[in-house]
Amino acid sequence: MPNSAQSNLHPFVARLCRRSKLTTAEQERILTLPERVKQVATNHDFVESGEILDHACYVVEGLVGRFDQNARGERQITALHIAGDMPDLHSVVQPTATSALQAMSTSTILQIPHAALRGLAAAHPAIAEAFWRDCMVDSMVLAQWVVNVGRRDAQARLAHLLCEMACRYKATPVEGVVAFELPMSQWQMAECAGLTPVHVNRTLKQLQKIGTSFRNRRVRIEDWSALTRVGEFDRGYLQDDLRPEERIRIVN
Amino acid sequence: MPNSAQSNLHPFVARLCRRSKLTTAEQERILTLPERVKQVATNHDFVESGEILDHACYVVEGLVGRFDQNARGERQITALHIAGDMPDLHSVVQPTATSALQAMSTSTILQIPHAALRGLAAAHPAIAEAFWRDCMVDSMVLAQWVVNVGRRDAQARLAHLLCEMACRYKATPVEGVVAFELPMSQWQMAECAGLTPVHVNRTLKQLQKIGTSFRNRRVRIEDWSALTRVGEFDRGYLQDDLRPEERIRIVN
DNA sequence: CGGGCCGTTGACACAAATCAATGTCCGTGG
DNA sequence: CCACGGACATTGATTTGTGTCAACGGCCCG
Numbered sequence: 001m002p003n004s005a006q007s008n009l010h011p012f013v014a015r016l017c018r019r020s021k022l023t024t025a026e027q028e029r030i031l032t033l034p035e036r037v038k039q040v041a042t043n044h045d046f047v048e049s050g051e052i053l054d055h056a057c058y059v060v061e062g063l064v065g066r067f068d069q070n071a072r073g074e075r076q077i078t079a080l081h082i083a084g085d086m087p088d089l090h091s092v093v094q095p096t097a098t099s100a101l102q103a104m105s106t107s108t109i110l111q112i113p114h115a116a117l118r119g120l121a122a123a124h125p126a127i128a129e130a131f132w133r134d135c136m137v138d139s140m141v142l143a144q145w146v147v148n149v150g151r152r153d154a155q156a157r158l159a160h161l162l163c164e165m166a167c168r169y170k171a172t173p174v175e176g177v178v179a180f181e182l183p184m185s186q187w188q189m190a191e192c193a194g195l196t197p198v199h200v201n202r203t204l205k206q207l208q209k210i211g212t213s214f215r216n217r218r219v220r221i222e223d224w225s226a227l228t229r230v231g232e233f234d235r236g237y238l239q240d241d242l243r244p245e246e247r248i249r250i251v252n
Numbered sequence: 253m254p255n256s257a258q259s260n261l262h263p264f265v266a267r268l269c270r271r272s273k274l275t276t277a278e279q280e281r282i283l284t285l286p287e288r289v290k291q292v293a294t295n296h297d298f299v300e301s302g303e304i305l306d307h308a309c310y311v312v313e314g315l316v317g318r319f320d321q322n323a324r325g326e327r328q329i330t331a332l333h334i335a336g337d338m339p340d341l342h343s344v345v346q347p348t349a350t351s352a353l354q355a356m357s358t359s360t361i362l363q364i365p366h367a368a369l370r371g372l373a374a375a376h377p378a379i380a381e382a383f384w385r386d387c388m389v390d391s392m393v394l395a396q397w398v399v400n401v402g403r404r405d406a407q408a409r410l411a412h413l414l415c416e417m418a419c420r421y422k423a424t425p426v427e428g429v430v431a432f433e434l435p436m437s438q439w440q441m442a443e444c445a446g447l448t449p450v451h452v453n454r455t456l457k458q459l460q461k462i463g464t465s466f467r468n469r470r471v472r473i474e475d476w477s478a479l480t481r482v483g484e485f486d487r488g489y490l491q492d493d494l495r496p497e498e499r500i501r502i503v504n
Numbered sequence: 505c506g507g508g509c510c511g512t513t514g515a516c517a518c519a520a521a522t523c524a525a526t527g528t529c530c531g532t533g534g
Numbered sequence: 535c536c537a538c539g540g541a542c543a544t545t546g547a548t549t550t551g552t553g554t555c556a557a558c559g560g561c562c563c564g
Contacts, residue, residue: 068395070403071484078395093385093502098392098489122377122503129345129373132384136342139391140350142398143320143330149402150446151322154520185542194402199520201544215543232323237350250345251374406552437510448553453512467511 004031008060008110011084019137019239020130021249029120030127035110040103047101053091055111059083062107063183067100067191077192078145079138080104082168090135092117105183105217125251133248140237149194152232154203157193159231162212162219167235178221182214189214256283260312260362263336271389271491272382273501281372282379287362292355299353305343307363311335314359315435319352319443329444330397331390332356334420342387344369357435357469377503385500392489401446404484406455409445411483414464414471419487430473434466441466 013027022030036055040046040062047057049068057064064087066079078099081087087101092114103109121128141164148160162182169180190200204214210230211222221227228234235241265279274282288307292298292314299309301320309316316339318331330351333339339353344366355361373380393416400412414434421432438456439449447455456466462482463474473479480486487493 066395068399070399070408074403076399076403078398090388090391093381093500094388094392094491095500099395118502121381125374125377125380128377128380128384132380132387133345135384135388135391136346139342139387139394140346142391142394143318143351145398146330146394146401146446147320147322147328149398151326151328156322187542194398196521197542198522198544202520205544239346248345248347250370439510449511450513450554451552454552457512 004028007031008035009033009058012058012086015084016130016134017247019242019247020126020133021247022126022130026124026127029124033112033120034116035112038109038111040107040109042103042106045100045102046109047088047097049097049100051097053088053095053097053114055113056086056088056091056117057101058086058110058112060108060110062109063104064107064109065102065104065184065188065191067102075191076194077188079142080165080192082165086112086134089117089131090138092121092131104188126249129248129250137239140239144237145192154193154195154199155206156231157195158189158200158203158207159212159227160233161189161192161231162207162214162221163228163231163233163235164238166219166221166224167238167240175224178219178224180219181217182219183217185217186214256280259283260287260289261285261310264310264338267336268382268386269499271494271499272378272385273499274378274382278376278379281376285364285372286368287364290361290363292359292361294355294358297352297354298361299340299349301349301352303349305340305347305349305366307365308338308340308343308369309353310338310362310364312360312362314361315356316359316361317354317356317436317440317443319354327443328446329440331394332417332444334417338364338386341369341383342390344373344383356440378501381500381502389491392491396489397444406445406447406451407458408483409447410441410452410455410459411464411479412485413441413444413483414459414466414473415480415483415485415487416490418471418473418476419490419492427476430471430476432471433469434471435469437469438466 009031013030016022016030017027038046047053059081061083064081065077066087067075068078069075079087088097091097095114121131148157152160165182166178166180186200186204187197190197193200210226212227213220261283265282268274269279290298299305311333313335316333317329318333318339319327320330321327331339340349343349347366373383400409404412417434418430418432438452442449442452445452462478464479465472
């Protein structure tokens with residue numbers, strides 16, 4: 001039985017608890033989930049499309065992308081996942097992968113057996129509910145990406161992407177300069193935004209005029225409100241700033 | 253207590269059972285869910301963005317779209333839902349709507365109280381699981397839309413959209429001509445595909461060359477395989493043709 | 505009969521893609 | 535320690551798919 005105090009899963013539980021109410025006993029059960037650690041090299045697919053999984057993945061460290069592609073092999077990233085995320089929690093309920101998962105920087109991944117997750121969900125309805133809820137937040141992010149790629153120009157797309165990642169990294173975007181690591185290349189940024197690497201490069205230069213730069217895989221935002229304006233960003237959909245009384249528990 | 257034999261929810265249960273294993277008792281419980289019928293006129297929002305819901309919606313008849321928009325008020329449709337779908341089943345677990353729901357044709361909607369759905373999910377883990385699974389299929393459709401809008405040209409986007417809807421309407425796309433009602437305007441089609449109404453019109457004319465037409469809100473596909481080729485369509489992600497042994501039940 | 509909604513068509517503008525070359529950094533092996 | 539190759543970023547010239555603007559037509563319905 002793993003020791004909960006030193007569990008890698010603390011950030012995951014913390015994230016669940018920002019949206020759902022879980023008892024300490026339930027939190028404890030999640031923290032002591034069995035796991036297998038895996039180091040994944042940059043640009044390596046650790047889940048392939050079509051694969052039938054018997055475990056879900058958890059990101060301890062690194063940046064992970066969900067990759068799809070069109071018939072010409074041009075890739076489209078349909079989700080980004082940072083430390084503390086479970087990129088394919090949905091595989092618990094839908095074990096055939098429809099996209100690949102790739103490490104975009106050197107990453108530490110935990111493989112958690114479906115059997116354990118399912119057992120937990122069956123025994124604790126509140127945990128099942130919290131899992132379901134977290135999957136739905138990912139889904140809302142996805143809907144925003146459709147809007148982003150479908151109805152915004154290049155500058156707004158990149159600005160929106162940077163705002164979203166700033167919030168998810170909790171780079172406290174209030175006043176002053178916001179800065180954080182975003183370990184991806186301009187090429188991968190293009191694959192997120194449905195653009196060309198060349199055009200991403202030009203557009204990033206445009207964004208410098210409003211005090212936002214991306215160099216050496218590091219984002220620096222000098223004027224947060226200017227960037228949110230350009231990116232038409234409203235963080236509501238991320239569901240990450242709920243007040244305690246807004247957190248939900250259905251069962252019991 | 254509603255009568256299960258004449259329940260409007262039969263198509264919904266049938267859809268759940270295509271992917272999940274439910275006992276007849278469980279199916280019965282879903283069929284007898286309490287409901288309030290609502291007629292909704294074309295172009296009417298029956299759920300507004302930001303609204304806090306105490307019920308989920310079920311489409312008995314008609315076509316429903318999930319609408320988002322950018323800062324200039326240009327709309328992007330992020331999901332389509334046909335008869336038998338629950339467009340916002342996720343609201344059970346996430347009651348604040350982040351998008352609007354609009355009837356795209358005259359529609360009959362059932363409002364089903366969250367309380368009833370939650371009670372069912374709590375009492376029957378297999379139902380909770382089936383609900384979660386169905387939400388994840390919607391999510392995979394969304395991921396495909398990101399690819400569609402991000403990495404395909406106008407012709408492929410519309411072809412893909414038509415293929416998807418053909419499959420979802422079960423317009424048995426095997427051999428021969430496929431035809432079905434798709435009660436939306438070219439303008440709304442543009443809002444799905446991230447295009448301009450004018451360009452949709454021109455692109456549809458292109459598609460006529462490969463035997464696909466859309467006139468009077470009716471799709472007619474003479475050469476299914478040609479359309480799937482142009483639209484790079486692979487129906488796998490819809491999870492609607494699972495063999496019985498592929499259907500899943502985790503609990504019990 | 506008239507007014508909307510929707511579809512259709514043409515001329516033109518423009519954002520982004522494409523093609524191509526050069527630059528910079530960095531790790532690696534001779 | 536330097537030469538080399540590879541990954542990534544940068545820049546310019548040009549093309550192209552799609553957007554924009556504008557006008558017209560058909561059809562339904564009041």
